[in-house]
Amino acid sequence: MKKLLKKITFIVSTISLITLSSISYAEDQIRIVGSSTVFPFSTAVAEEFGRSTKFKTPIVESTGSGGGMKLFCSGIGFEYPDITNASRRIKQNEYNTCSENGIRIIEVKVGYDGIVLANSKKGSLYNLTTRDIYLALAKEIPVNDNDLTLIDNPNKTWKDVNAELPNIKIEVLGPPPTSGTRDAFVELAMDSGAKSFTALKDLRSSSKEGKAEFKRIARTIREDGSYIEAGENDNLIVQKLEANPNAIGIFGYSFLEQNSDKLQGSNVNGVEPEFEKILSGDYVISRSLYFYIKKNHIRIKPSLLNFAKEFTSEGAMGFDGYLADKGLIPLSENEYEEVKINIINLVELEL
Amino acid sequence: MSKNINSMMLKRQSAEKRFRFYGQASLAIALIMLVVIISSMTYRSIPAFTNYGLNLNINLSNENISQDNINYRRLVRDNISLLDSGCDDRKCRKEFLRLFSSGAAYELRDTIENDPSLIGKDFSKFILFSDDADLFYKFGIDNSLPESERRLNDREITWLNGFKELGLVEKRFSTNLFTNGDSREPEIAGVLGAVIGSLLTILITLIISFPIGVLSAIYLESFAPKNKLTDFIEVNINNLAAVPSIVFGLLGLALFINFFGMPRSAPLVGGCVLSLMTLPVIIIATRASLQSVPPSIREAALAVGASEMQVVFQHLLPAALPGILTGTIIGLARAFGESAPLLLIGMVAFVVDIPGSFTDPATALPVQVYLWADSPERAFVAKTSAATLVLIFLLIIINLAAVILRKKYQLKW
Numbered sequence: 001m002k003k004l005l006k007k008i009t010f011i012v013s014t015i016s017l018i019t020l021s022s023i024s025y026a027e028d029q030i031r032i033v034g035s036s037t038v039f040p041f042s043t044a045v046a047e048e049f050g051r052s053t054k055f056k057t058p059i060v061e062s063t064g065s066g067g068g069m070k071l072f073c074s075g076i077g078f079e080y081p082d083i084t085n086a087s088r089r090i091k092q093n094e095y096n097t098c099s100e101n102g103i104r105i106i107e108v109k110v111g112y113d114g115i116v117l118a119n120s121k122k123g124s125l126y127n128l129t130t131r132d133i134y135l136a137l138a139k140e141i142p143v144n145d146n147d148l149t150l151i152d153n154p155n156k157t158w159k160d161v162n163a164e165l166p167n168i169k170i171e172v173l174g175p176p177p178t179s180g181t182r183d184a185f186v187e188l189a190m191d192s193g194a195k196s197f198t199a200l201k202d203l204r205s206s207s208k209e210g211k212a213e214f215k216r217i218a219r220t221i222r223e224d225g226s227y228i229e230a231g232e233n234d235n236l237i238v239q240k241l242e243a244n245p246n247a248i249g250i251f252g253y254s255f256l257e258q259n260s261d262k263l264q265g266s267n268v269n270g271v272e273p274e275f276e277k278i279l280s281g282d283y284v285i286s287r288s289l290y291f292y293i294k295k296n297h298i299r300i301k302p303s304l305l306n307f308a309k310e311f312t313s314e315g316a317m318g319f320d321g322y323l324a325d326k327g328l329i330p331l332s333e334n335e336y337e338e339v340k341i342n343i344i345n346l347v348e349l350e351l
Numbered sequence: 352m353s354k355n356i357n358s359m360m361l362k363r364q365s366a367e368k369r370f371r372f373y374g375q376a377s378l379a380i381a382l383i384m385l386v387v388i389i390s391s392m393t394y395r396s397i398p399a400f401t402n403y404g405l406n407l408n409i410n411l412s413n414e415n416i417s418q419d420n421i422n423y424r425r426l427v428r429d430n431i432s433l434l435d436s437g438c439d440d441r442k443c444r445k446e447f448l449r450l451f452s453s454g455a456a457y458e459l460r461d462t463i464e465n466d467p468s469l470i471g472k473d474f475s476k477f478i479l480f481s482d483d484a485d486l487f488y489k490f491g492i493d494n495s496l497p498e499s500e501r502r503l504n505d506r507e508i509t510w511l512n513g514f515k516e517l518g519l520v521e522k523r524f525s526t527n528l529f530t531n532g533d534s535r536e537p538e539i540a541g542v543l544g545a546v547i548g549s550l551l552t553i554l555i556t557l558i559i560s561f562p563i564g565v566l567s568a569i570y571l572e573s574f575a576p577k578n579k580l581t582d583f584i585e586v587n588i589n590n591l592a593a594v595p596s597i598v599f600g601l602l603g604l605a606l607f608i609n610f611f612g613m614p615r616s617a618p619l620v621g622g623c624v625l626s627l628m629t630l631p632v633i634i635i636a637t638r639a640s641l642q643s644v645p646p647s648i649r650e651a652a653l654a655v656g657a658s659e660m661q662v663v664f665q666h667l668l669p670a671a672l673p674g675i676l677t678g679t680i681i682g683l684a685r686a687f688g689e690s691a692p693l694l695l696i697g698m699v700a701f702v703v704d705i706p707g708s709f710t711d712p713a714t715a716l717p718v719q720v721y722l723w724a725d726s727p728e729r730a731f732v733a734k735t736s737a738a739t740l741v742l743i744f745l746l747i748i749i750n751l752a753a754v755i756l757r758k759k760y761q762l763k764w
Contacts, residue, residue, distance in 0.1 A: 025510050029712070031615070033697075040727060043701040050703050052424075055702040059616055059712045062722075079612060233725050235732070258727045260500045261493055320445065322453070326535075327727060343458045 021277060023207040030328050035180055036066025036087030037113055037252060038289050042311075049310045053302035058083075058201035064065070065180050072292065073098040082304050086290045087113065087180040095351040102331040107349040108308065109339055110258050110317060112329035114253035114278035114286040115185050116265040117172075123245035124166055126266035127159070130284065133162045133268070135195025136170050137227055139220040142314050149201045153222050170251035173230040173237045174250035175220075185250055186219040189268070192284060238263065254327025255284075256290045278329045286329065295348060308343050389743070395737035399528060402538055403488040404452075404479040405519040407431065409459065412473045421463065423472075425457040427478070436510065446507060452479040454539040477523065483732035487511055488520065528737060532703045533719065537730030540723070542738050544705045546745070548618055548698070548713030549687060551706060555622020556686050558630055561679055563626075564633030571634070573640045573663050592631035599628045600692030608696060615697035616712040624696055625686040632685070636678020640671040675758040680753035684746055690717040716742045737750040 011238040028259025032042055039062040063071065066347050073085035073094055089096075090107070098105055117128065135141055136158065140150040158165035176184040194200045194217060204214040221227050229239045233250040238259050241249045248266065253273060265273035269284055277283040291311070298304050315321050317339075319330050331339065339349075372608040381459060428448060455478040463469050480488070483502045488511070491740050498504050503511070514520050531541030575581045604622030609612045614618045617642040644667050652662045668675075693699055699718050706713035714722075720742060 036725075039701070040535070046701060047535050047703055060701040061616070061697050062699060062701075079608075079615070112515075176393075196664075234727070235724060254727045258729055260503075260504065261496050346736075 016019045023104040026060075030303055030307055031054040031081040031116065032058050032060040032083040032085065032291075033063045033071050033081045034061075034291070035060045035065040035068050035087040035289070037065075037087040037180055038085035038110065038291065040326055041110065041253065041289070041328050042083075042291065044322060044326055045307070045311045045316055047317070053303075053306060053310075055306065058303075058307060064282070065179070065268060066327075069094045069181060073101060073103060074293065075101050076103060076296045077292070078300075079234070080294075082294050082301060084292050086292065087184065087286070089290060090235055090292060090349070090351070102296070106295050106308075106342065106346060107291040108291050108293065108312065108343065109293060109331060110289045110311070110328065111323070111331055112278055112286045114273055114283055114329060115181060115188070115250060115290055116256045116267045116273040116285075117248050117250055117268065118241065118256050118263045118273075119248045120241050120245040121262060121264050123168075125264050126165065127270070128165075128266050129162075129196075129269050130131060130189050130193035131196040132158075132162050132165065133189045133194070133197070134218065137172060138190065138194070138218070140179075140310055142199055142217075145198045148203060150217065153226075155226075156226075168246050171228065171244070171247040172226065172250065173240055173247055174227050176229040176231065177204065177296060181250070181252060185285065186221065186250045187201050188285045188287065189213075190221075191218045253329065257327050261270050275329065279332070291327070293347070295346060298346070305343075312339055312343055313351050378655060387758055390742070392736045392739050396484075396733055396740050398489050398730075399733035399737035400525055401489075401522050402525040402527070403478050403485050403522055404477050405514060405518055405521060406475045407455075407478050408433070408473060410473050410475050411470055412764075421460075425464075426457045427451075427459055429632065434514075443506070447502070447510060450484045450507060450510060452483055452536060452538050453480060453483050454534070455537055456595075458539075477521070479527075479538045482728055484511055485538055486730055488515070488522075496516065498692065503613050532705045533701060533714070533722070535701075535726075535728075536610050537728050537734055539719070540731075540734060542583070542703055542716065542719060542741050544720035545714050545716045545738070546741065548621075548702070548706050549715040549745075551709055551716055552621040552625060553619035554618055555682055555709060556626040556681075556683060557722040559623060560626035560633055560682070561656055562630040564679070565637050566628050566636045568637035568641065569668070571662055572638050572658065573667070585691045590633050592635060595666060595691075596628055596689050597691040597695070599624050600695035602627065603692060604695045607683045614710050614712075616700050616714075617710045618698075618713045619709040620696050621693055621698050621713075622709075623716065627688060628677075628689070628692065629686050632682035633675075633679050636682070637671070637675045640674025640678065641667055643674065644670045669760070671763055673760045673762075676760070677753050680756075681751055684749045687746060687749065688717055688742065690721055696716075716745070 020273055021070075030046075032046065035041075039060060041045055043060045046058040046060050046214075049055065060241065061068075061081075065084075065088055068081070068084035069090065072081050072082060074097075090105070094106070117126070117133070119126065135153075138153055139317055141153050141155075143149050143151055155161050155170060157167050157169055159167040161170070174185070194214065195204065200214055200217060203217075204212045205211075215278070228247075230240065232250070234255045237249040237251050238255055242262055249263075256263055256273065257275075270275050273282045277285045293304065294309055310316060316323050317330060317336070318324075321330070324330055330336070363393065407427075409426065409431055410433075411426075421666045431448060431451060432444065436444065459476055471541055479485070486616075487503055487508070492501060492503060498634075515516065525538075527539050530543055530646050531539055532544030534540040565598075571581065571585065603620060607620045607623050608615060613623075648666050648670060649662055653659075654664045657665070690699065693715055697715055699721070700712065700714055701722070702712050702714045704711070716738065720735055720738045723731045723738060
C-alpha cells in the first residue's frame with residue numbers, strides 16, 4: 001500500500017517536471033480562427049499546405065466569424081491568431097479595434113456560399129419568392145402592401161402565403177440566432193422579401209429610425225413553432241429532412257451538393273440553387289466569404305505568406321480547384337485577379 | 352383472524368413481487384437502451400472500417416531519378432493514367448483522377464521514404480479510392496436519378512464498374528482510421544491524433560487533480576477545525592461539482608491563457624481546465640470513503656500511540672483507497688467525454704499533426720466526433736460512429752481499471 005502511494009508520487013512528480021520543461025511555443029505554426037462556414041475550406045487548404053510543403057500544418061479553429069474577429073484583433077504576437085475566417089465582411093468597429101491594437105490587415109475574398117432552402121425529394125418542389133419566405137417566416141407582417149399596421153403572422157400553410165404553393169404546413173428547420181448562416185439568411189432573404197411591401201420599403205428609406213424599425217420587422221423570425229431552430233449542425237438538418245418530407249431546411253450549399261440524391265433545393269425568385277446560378281449572382285441568397293491576414297505577422301512567420309498563396313492558388317480557389325469540389329462557389333475572373341494582386345502587393349485593408 | 356393474517360401476508364407478498372418486477376423491468380429497459388445505442392453505433396460504423404482501393408503499378412525503373420527530385424503527385428497521376436480511361440480531353444482525365452484519393456501521392460511518398468531501395472524498381476502499391484468512389488462500392492448508387500443529381504456521373508460509374516470487372520478492386524481494413532490524424536478526406540482521416548490528445552489531457556488532469564483533491568479532502572476530513580469557514584468551503588466544493596462544464600472553460604480561458612499566457616489548443620491547458628472540473632468530484636469521493644472507514648480503526652491506532660498523521664497515512668488512507676480510486680476514475684471518465692470547456696480554449700480545432708508533447712496543439716476525442724458529425728462529406732457519417740465507438744471503448748477500459756483497482760485494494764471488515 002505504501003509502495004503504491006510512493007509509486008504514484010514518483011510518477012506524478014516526474015511527469016510534472018517533463019511538462020514544465022516542455023512549455024514553449026510552436027514558432028512557425030499558423031493559427032487560424034473564425035467562421036464555421038469557411039472552416040471546411042480553410043481546413044482543406046491547411047491540410048494540403050501541411051502535406052505539400054515543409055511547413056507545419058496550420059491549426060484551424062471554428063469559433064464563428066464574430067468570435068474569430070475578437071481573437072484576431074486582440075493583439076500582435078505568437079499567442080494571437082494569424083488569420084481569421086469570416087462569412088461576412090469585417091465590421092467597422094472590429095476594424096477599429098484592430099487598428100487600435102496596431103494590427104494591419106490584408107483582406108482576401110475567397111468565394112461565395114449560397115444559402116439554400118431544401119426539402120426531401122419525396123416531397124414536392126417549392127417555387128418560392130423572397131416575399132413568400134418573408135410571409136412564411138416573419139414574426140409580424142403588415143396587413144397589406146400600403147398599410148404599416150402589423151399583425152402577428154397568421155400564415156399556417158404555404159397556401160396561406162401564396163395561393164400557388166401547396167397546402168402544406170409551414171415547417172422550416174433552420175440555424176439558431178448565434179449562427180452566421182442565420183444572419184446572412186435574414187439579411188438576404190427576409191430583407192428582400194420585406195422590401196416587396198411598399199409600406200415597408202418607404203419606412204426603410206424614410207429615416208435612420210425607420211431603417212432600424214424596418215430591420216426589426218424584416219429580420220425577426222416567428223417563434224410559434226413554424227420555424228424550428230435545429231442547431232448549428234447542418235448534417236442534423238439533412239437527416240431530419242429525410243424523415244419529414246414536408247419540412248424545409250435552411251443550410252449551406254455544400255450540404256445540398258453532397259446530398260443532391262436525397263434533397264432538392266427550392267427555387268428562389270424563379271432561380272434554382274445551382275453552382276452556375278450562385279456564381280453568376282442570379283440566385284439571390286448568397287454571401288461572400290473572406291479571410292483576413294495579420295500583415296504584422298508575415299515577417300515573423302515565413303509560412304504565412306506561403307499559406308495565403310496556396311489558398312489563392314488556381315489549384316485551390318480556382319474554378320476547377322479542390323475547394324470548388326468541397327462546395328465553394330469561386331470568384332469571378334476579375335475578382336480573382338484582384339485578389340491575387342492584393343496578395344502579391346500585400347495591399348492593406350482601409351475602412 | 353388467521354384468514355385476515357393470510358390475506359395480509361398475500362398482499363405483502365404480492366407487493367414485494369410487484370416491486371421486484373418493477374426493478375427487473377427498469378434494469379431491462381436500461382440494458383435495452385445500452386444495447387440499442389451500441390449496436391446502432393456499431394452498425395453505422397461498419398463502412399468506416401474498410402476502404403476500397405486498387406493495386407497500382409508504379410513504374411520507377413526506367414527513370415533517372417533520386418529520392419530528392421521525385422514529384423509524387425505527378426508519379427501517381429502518370430501511373431493512374433496508364434490505366435485505360437479512354438480519355439482524350441483534360442476534363443475527362445480530371446474526372447478519372449478524381450476517383451482516387453488525393454492522399455495517394457503522400458502515401459506513396461511515405462512508402463518510398465521508408466524503403467528508398469524501391470527507386471529504380473517497378474512495384475505495385477495499394478492506393479485508395481476517393482470517398483465518393485468508395486461509397487459507390489459500398490452502397491451502390493441510385494441509377495434512376497438524373498445524372499446531375501448524383502455524386503458520380505455515368506462515365507465515372509462505367510469506370511468504377513470496369514475496375515471491378517477487371518478484378519482490380521480490393522477491399523482492405525482501414526488502418527488509416529487508427530494510425531492517422533484528422534483529415535478533410537474521409538478515406539485518410541483517423542482518430543490517432545484525437546486519442547493521443549485526449550490521453551495527454553487526461554494525464555494532466557490526473558496529475559493536477561488527484562494529489563490536490565486527495566490532500567484537501569484529507570485536511571478537511573481529519574485536520575481542519577470545524578467552523579464557519581470550513582463549512583463555507585465545504586458548501587462551495589459541493590456546489591462546484593454541479594457547475595456546468597462550459598463555465599470552467601471560460602475560467603480556463605481567462606486564467607490559464609490570458610493571465611498565465613499558456614498556449615492555446617494545448618493539452619496542458621485542456622488538462623488544467625478539466626482538472627478544475629474533476630477536483631470537486633475527487634474531493635467529495637475521497638471524503639466519503641474516508642468517512643466510511645470504521646472509527647474503530649482510527650481509535651485503535653490512536654490508542655497505541657500513533658500520531659494524527661500516522662493514523663491518516665498508515666491506516667485511514669489505505670483503507671479508503673479503493674473508494675478514492677473509484678471516485679477519481681469516474682471523475683476522469685467524465686472529463687474524458689467532455690467537449691464544451693475545450694471549445695473556449697481552442698481545442699475544438701482541425702489538427703492534422705499528431706501531438707507529441709503537452710504543449711503541441713491537439714484536439715480531443717469527443718471534439719473529433721463533433722467535428723466529423725459536422726462535415727458535409729457523407730463518408731464522415733460512418734467515421735463519426737466509428738470515432739464514437741473508440742470513445743466508448745476507451746471509457747470502458749477506464750471503468751474496467753476502476754473495477755480492478757477496487758477489487759485489488761478492497762479490505763473486508
